[in-house]
Amino acid sequence: MSKMTVKIGGIVIGGGNLIRVQSMTNTDTRDVKKTVAQIKKLEKAGCELVRVSVPDMESAVALKKIKSRINIPLIADIHFDHRLAIEAIKNGADKIRINPGNIGSEEKVKEIIKYAKNAKVPIRIGVNSGSLKKQVNYNLKIKSKNKTANYMVASLMEYIEFFEKNDFYDLVLSLKSSEVEECVEAYRLADKLTDYPLHIGITEAGTEKSGVIKSSVGLGILLYDGIGDTIRVSLSADPVEEIYTAYRILDVTGRRKYGVEIISCPTCARTEIDVIKLASKIEKLTLGISKPLKIAIMGCVVNGPGEAKNADLGISGSKNFGVIFKNGQIIKKIPKQKVIKEFEKELNKLLKGDRK
């Protein structure tokens, strides 16, 4: 985690604060109604910061209306045109994300800095392996084995120098690539070289199927190392899936306990209940719960009781009946067909109003 903190709207990231989960809308930002509707859906799923793309003036102006209708900080994603960044700040953006390399000139970046400083709006410097500067002069004191990662971090350090020279320190940093190794090595290096909060993510990770795997591997490695102050999973999918995936990664790396962890056996010849169906039903039942809970669904006596002993709630089955566990103790033995219903009762007791 970073040593410095940055405040985005009402949320402080870095310095050991909660690792915050963000996503990005994929609506047309000018369509305020659709964009707000998507953000509301994201908020409900647990999204804590939301970014929207601002490709034109109309989108920048739309931010004002969008912001007035949502409850989480709004981040403007800007490319190419510094005037869009300035207009976004004027319209209430809580943070600006730019890649200083594609803004055109240092003078134009200075203009953005001026407005951001006045409005106390932090800026994320978003370095992306796909759009690097041609010439980088910064000399890295330490280096990674990965050349692209070195190049990305050198670019980033050069940008940081420029911002600091202009007396601007309200920075969040990101170093994205669609290659896990490039990302991991770049973030590891940046984590050693700077104290600013790191926004971590794998870019263009892919679909809900393959992108979840790539993001889990890349972000999992970083988070397990203790790197990352805010996280975005990028998927070519409904952004709500990004939120779910982000929280599961945070949960399994132990960085932020959140929501329901399902422990279920892969089933084998010993299985006497339909674990796949049961686990999937129970997973659906528990989506949207933010309270950290461990729930076990086990198919047999070999692994069932022993491995479910750490679960807050568990089901294990045999041919004729199901049992419900609570903290390792069998609390109910019931006919199979009543298992889900009884489980839901026990779950609701555990949640006692915590449920969203």
Add this chain to the structure above:
Amino acid sequence: MSKMTVKIGGIVIGGGNLIRVQSMTNTDTRDVKKTVAQIKKLEKAGCELVRVSVPDMESAVALKKIKSRINIPLIADIHFDHRLAIEAIKNGADKIRINPGNIGSEEKVKEIIKYAKNAKVPIRIGVNSGSLKKQVNYNLKIKSKNKTANYMVASLMEYIEFFEKNDFYDLVLSLKSSEVEECVEAYRLADKLTDYPLHIGITEAGTEKSGVIKSSVGLGILLYDGIGDTIRVSLSADPVEEIYTAYRILDVTGRRKYGVEIISCPTCARTEIDVIKLASKIEKLTLGISKPLKIAIMGCVVNGPGEAKNADLGISGSKNFGVIFKNGQIIKKIPKQKVIKEFEKELNKLLKGDRK
């Protein structure tokens, strides 16, 4: 990777050989027809070793028929009864997996060792955090920060001593838990303390949704560190999904290039083609391809051309047309509705008979 190698049927693991992908059937092993059908499906998906559960004598005897009808090494999963292990060896099992702690006595484990040695059948010692011995006397020279991991590895080392005392070295090791930290720390420690090949996996990882995330994080961390000689992803799902996930994890960690990597942008207000639909269609089109290929599906001009430049084949779109890239060069500009068809033509050219 391990320093030692072990031969399972015709496949050598460890010592820097290919990291092999395995799965486990979830049929009734006594039902030879169903079990063989599932193994055939797994083989087609790229499964290289298959494990079946052997809970009774009838299952052990069935191994003979199963083995005669499949093309990959067959591993017998044994609990509680050493006679099942012996019968499995007699019926042609290429490897036995036991947890020596639940076999009953050292004498019974010795019996298994005798038969395994004669038949040159390797044994996997499968330590599982959910079923640990009560008393472990082994003194670890180095320790992890995680107590359960230390306990798991101490148990494992004690078992290894026993096998070595009985002149048996044909070992594969595993240390499974449903907790990522326990798994990661146990495998890291074992990797330092022994030279035997490591079978890595997270047990009871969960459903296709949550289990994929947990396995990707846990196995991703280990593989990125260079740990692991064979891999199994455990999911409460069709085992074919385990194979797909395993290969994607190997691919993105750079440990074994396999199959198609889809790079697709998460879409935003700038997107002018339906990336989600397109990426999902192309993903389906490319499932089952084993040749390592990188395919990009990009929604706009901001990230499209730049970030697709490392792709073997790519699609990028605007409002009115689509372009197909090959190694960073635009090779075709076509009306949108023809994009998939033209893409498939180019893909087939690239594969030239490599396709399964």
